[in-house]
Amino acid sequence: MSTQHLVDMRARLAPRDVAPSEAPPLSGRIHSLESGGMVDGPGIRFVVFTQGCPLRCLYCHNPDTQALCDGREISVDALMAEITKYRSYMKFTGGGVTITGGEPLMQRDFTAEVFRRCQALGIHTTLDTSGFASQSVAATVLEHVDLVMLCIKAFDPDIHTKLTGVPREPSLRFAEYLHSIHKPTWIRFVLVPGITDQPQNVEGLAKFLAPMSNIEKVEILPFHKMGEYKWERMGFDYELKDTPSPTAAQVQQVVDTFRQYNLTVEI
Numbered sequence: 001m002s003t004q005h006l007v008d009m010r011a012r013l014a015p016r017d018v019a020p021s022e023a024p025p026l027s028g029r030i031h032s033l034e035s036g037g038m039v040d041g042p043g044i045r046f047v048v049f050t051q052g053c054p055l056r057c058l059y060c061h062n063p064d065t066q067a068l069c070d071g072r073e074i075s076v077d078a079l080m081a082e083i084t085k086y087r088s089y090m091k092f093t094g095g096g097v098t099i100t101g102g103e104p105l106m107q108r109d110f111t112a113e114v115f116r117r118c119q120a121l122g123i124h125t126t127l128d129t130s131g132f133a134s135q136s137v138a139a140t141v142l143e144h145v146d147l148v149m150l151c152i153k154a155f156d157p158d159i160h161t162k163l164t165g166v167p168r169e170p171s172l173r174f175a176e177y178l179h180s181i182h183k184p185t186w187i188r189f190v191l192v193p194g195i196t197d198q199p200q201n202v203e204g205l206a207k208f209l210a211p212m213s214n215i216e217k218v219e220i221l222p223f224h225k226m227g228e229y230k231w232e233r234m235g236f237d238y239e240l241k242d243t244p245s246p247t248a249a250q251v252q253q254v255v256d257t258f259r260q261y262n263l264t265v266e267i
C-alpha cells in the first residue's frame with residue numbers, strides 16, 4: 001500500500017471536527033403556538049406551549065402537553081422568525097412572549113435561548129411554570145425572564161401530592177428563590193371545591209407568600225372542566241368529572257383570605 005493511499009484512508013476514517021457553523025441548530029418540542037394570548041401575562045402575547053410536564057394535575061386542561069415525546073420539533077431560529085412577525089403589536093399593547101406548557105423548564109436550553117433572543121430584541125418575556133425544577137435549571141432560564149407566573153397547586157403537602165402526583169417542596173423552594181432574586185412574580189392558584197379550598201391550604205399559602213415583596217399579585221383561577229373532552233379523547237379517566245366550579249361565595253372567601261395577608265388579588 002502506498003504512503004499516499006494510507007494518508008487518504010486515515011483522512012477518510014478520522015472523526016470530522018464539527019465546525020460551530022455545522023452544529024445542529026438548537027430546537028425544542030412544542031405543542032402549539034398562539035399569537036393573540038390575552039391571559040398569559042401583560043398585554044397581548046405570543047404564547048409558546050411546550051411539550052412535557054413532570055406533574056399530573058387532576059384538573060389539567062392540557063393533558064396532551066404532558067408527554068415530552070409528543071408535539072412537534074421546532075428550531076429556535078424558526079420560532080424566532082415567527083415571533084418577530086408580531087413584534088409591533090406586542091410592543092403597542094405592552095405585551096410580549098410567554099412560554100408555558102406543559103412545563104417549559106423541562107426544556108431548559110430551548111426556553112432560555114428563546115427568552116435570551118427575545119430580550120435582545122426588546123421583547124418582554126414571561127415564564128409560566130409550576131416551579132417543579134432544580135435551582136440550577138431555574139437560574140439558567142430566569143436570567144432571561146422579565147416576569148414569572150408561578151402556579152402553586154396547593155400548600156398542604158397531602159393535597160399537593162394527591163392533586164399533582166408530586167411533592168410540593170420544589171415549587172415552594174422555587175417561590176423562595178424568586179423572592180431572593182427579586183424576580184417580579186404573579187402567583188396563580190386554582191380553586192377546586194373539595195380539594196384546594198380547604199382553609200388550612202388557602203391560609204397556609206397566603207401566610208407563606210405574605211413576606212415576599214416580589215409578588216405583584218395572586219390570581220385565583222376558579223376550577224373549570226374545559227379540558228375534560230381532551231381527557232376523554234385520550235382515553236384517560238377524568239377524576240374530577242363530578243366536581244363543580246366554585247360558587248361566587250367560595251371564590252370570595254379565598255380572595256378575602258389572601259387579602260387579609262395584604263396580598264393583591266385578582267380573579
Ligand code: SF4
Nearest residue numbers: 053055056057060102
Ligand atoms: S402543571 Fe400544567 S401542564 Fe402540567 S399537569 Fe399540571 S396543569 Fe397540566
